[in-house]
Amino acid sequence: MANDERRATSTEDVLTKIDPQEVIDLALALGNIDSPTGSEGPAGQFVFDWLAKNSFAPKKYAMIPERFNVAATLPGTGGGYSLIFNAHLDTTLRSDAEWSARDPKDPLYHSAWVEGDSIYGDGVVNDKGPMAAFLVAAKAIRDAGYPLKGDLIVSAVAGEISREPIDEWQGPMYLSKDLGVRFMVTHGVVADFALVAEGTGFGIVGIEPGKAHFKVTVYTDGPRYYTPYLPRPTEMADSPNAIVRAAAVLAEFEKWALDYQTRNTYRGENGTIVPKASVNAIRSGYPFNVTSAPQIAAFYVDTRILPGANPMDVREELRGVLRRVGVPGEVELYVYRPGFEAKGAERLIDTIKRCHAATFPTPPAIVADAVTSMWRDTNAFNEVGIPAISYAPRAQSHAATKSFKLKDLTDAALVYARIAMDLCDQDRPANVPLGAHINRNIAGSVSEARSGRR
Structure with missing residues (x-):
């Protein structure tokens, strides 16, 4: 032109x-x-x-x-x-x-x-x-x-x-x-x-940042108790109800999440990343049948990760949350998208x-x-x-x-x-x-x- x-x-x-x-x-x-x-x-x-x-x-x-x-x-x-x-x-x-x-x-x-x-x-x-x-x-x-x-x-x-x-x-x-x-x-x-x-x-x-999504599954190690037979009192982490056990894990998760974002904050020339983690879904039992304590509960975690971070390291930290509470369970990575x-x-x-x-x-x-x-x-x-x-x-x-x-x-x-x-x-x-x-x-x-x- x-x-x-x-x-x-x-x-x-x-x-x-x-x-x-x-x-x-x-x-x-x-x-x-x-x-x-x-x-x-x-x-x-x-x-x-x-x-x-x-x-x-x-x-x-x-x-x-x-x-x-x-x-x-x-x-x-x-x-x-x-x-x-x-x-x-x-x-x-x-x-x-x-x-x-x-x-x-x-x-x-x-x-x-x-x-x-x-x-x-x-x-x-x-x-x-x-x-x-x-x-x-x-x-x-x-x-x-x-x-x-x-x-x-x-x-x-x-x-x-x-x-x-x-x-x-x-x-x-x-x-x-x-x-x-x-x-x-x-x-x-x-x-x-x-x-x-x-x-x-x-x-x-x-x-x-990138993101990693995890499914954290919590189990009980006892029977599926019918409500009239549910033993009490127990510590939350020892409850025969997986929902109650999950609540104990979630309390520890919240402590971990604050520590995670604090020690992984990155400040660079192009901006600051504060990588947060949040539990944004949970499931257990069936609302049309609530007469027995569930043996399994799961919650789903959205975790932001720094560019170059390995999501498997975050998975290991979430396994550590389960270990600290003393609750049996599994951590599954089901989404990884790099930042x-x-x-x-x-x-x-x-x-x-x-x-x-x-x-x-x-x-x-x-x-x-x-x-x-x-x-x-x-x-x-x-x-x-x-x-x-x-x-x-x-x-x-x-x-x-x-x-x-x-x-x-x-x-x-x-x-x-x-x-x-x-x-x-x-x-x-x-x-x-x-x-x-x-x-x-x-x-x-x-x-x-x-x-x-x-």
């Missing part, structure tokens, strides 16, 4: 194409499509249709037909870095999750609305609002005719929010990370960098900082420890070698309020447009290895040798 053609369309020409109301309306439309993990299809189809309607050429990437990812490319003219914008389609709570939330049908989890200067809804803040922002930003770049040198890819993926197969809960409805970013990238959606538009309060997050610190992301980080400064009066926010202590799809990109950073507005209260300021959402579209134009117009040499790949130096050495022979 000739330089005079590139100058004919300026950054400001693109920014004036961004209609704040369009960003809000798209966020509302997406937020009002209820798409809990496992039921992302209608939201994915909406994004696909929106992209097609706006002259993109979207494609579906599906391990399972009804749970597909969507991506579309704004092709560059050549010679620039490529960038993936990414957000997820799935939301956190199913309306039938009666044993997870006191009111699983709360509209805050299943719809979206504007009230005053804020937009509300779990689906908007996590993660369809930022998705709307980068979709409108990409549309503005295309509508303005801005000639990017590198490709810009927009993507919307399934299965970011954990839903993992365990026990009798098996099959496609219980898959998550494996059919989202990882599947999309390994089937052709590759770029030099990825920006994951997940809430950071417009801070830059370049490190996130990463982004490598080779310096160019993307510098670009974000520069474009942030052009959009906001203050530098990127200092990110709270909790934000750098959660699993996001940056891990999936970094694992396959694509340097990835999280950067987006964040809910005023992620746990309760679940809302964005409208201006934060519309400003996100402006800064995303700037980031895309800046990064994709930076000159890219030939043969650039994947910056986050563990073996990038091998490809880099061959590229250097080839350059030396010219």
Whole structure:
């Protein structure tokens, strides 16, 4: 593309194409499509249709037909870095999750609305609002005719929010990370960098932990006592009821969990990880037959682990919890997903900082420890070698309020447009290895040798 053609369309020409109301309306439309993990299809189809309607050429990437990812490319003219914008389609709570939330049908989890200067809804803040922002930003770049040198890819993926197969809960409805970013990238959606538009309060997050899920099973060593024959008193750890024994184990677990997160806290250049552990499910007995003490109980543990940590070491620590209480049992690792610190992301980080400064009066926010202590799809990109950073507005209260300021959402579209134009117009040499790949130096050495022979 000739330089005079590139100058004919300026950054400001693109920014004036961004209609704040369009960003809000798209966020509302997406937020009002209820798409809990496992039921992302209608939201994915909406994004696909929106992209097609706006002259993109979207494609579906599906391990399972009804749970597909969507991506579309704004092709560059050549010679620039490529960038993936990414957000997820799935939301956190199913309306039938009666044993997870006191009111699983709360509209805050299943719809979206504007009230005053804020937009509300779990689906908007996590993660369809930022998705709307980068979709409108990409549309503005295309509508303005801005000639990017590198490709810009927009993507919307399934299965970011954990839903993992365990026990009798098996099959496609219980898959998550494996059919989202990882599947999309390994089937052709590759770029030099990825920006994951997940809430950071417009801070830059370049490190996130992995996760390990464990099933801890507790046994009794006596008969299955009929209630009238139940012996008392006993210590909790010696109870003939597995539920009571599990309570003793849980008390010790809570002590362990605090110690675990304290001694494994990591403070680095890209952020702080406080890896926490929590018991988030428990089962024993049958509510339709409560006349006898159960001999078995199980609880299920979500544990965050540092990048590079071995989940088998955590398993051994949980076995130690059982030993200290003196209760027989087993610890099963049933999910392991590694965490990463982004490598080779310096160019993307510098670009974000520069474009942030052009959009906001203050530098990127200092990110709270909790934000750098959660699993996001940056891990999936970094694992396959694509340097990835999280950067987006964040809910005023992620746990309760679940809302964005409208201006934060519309400003996100402006800064995303700037980031895309800046990064994709930076000159890219030939043969650039994947910056986050563990073996990038091998490809880099061959590229250097080839350059030396010219």
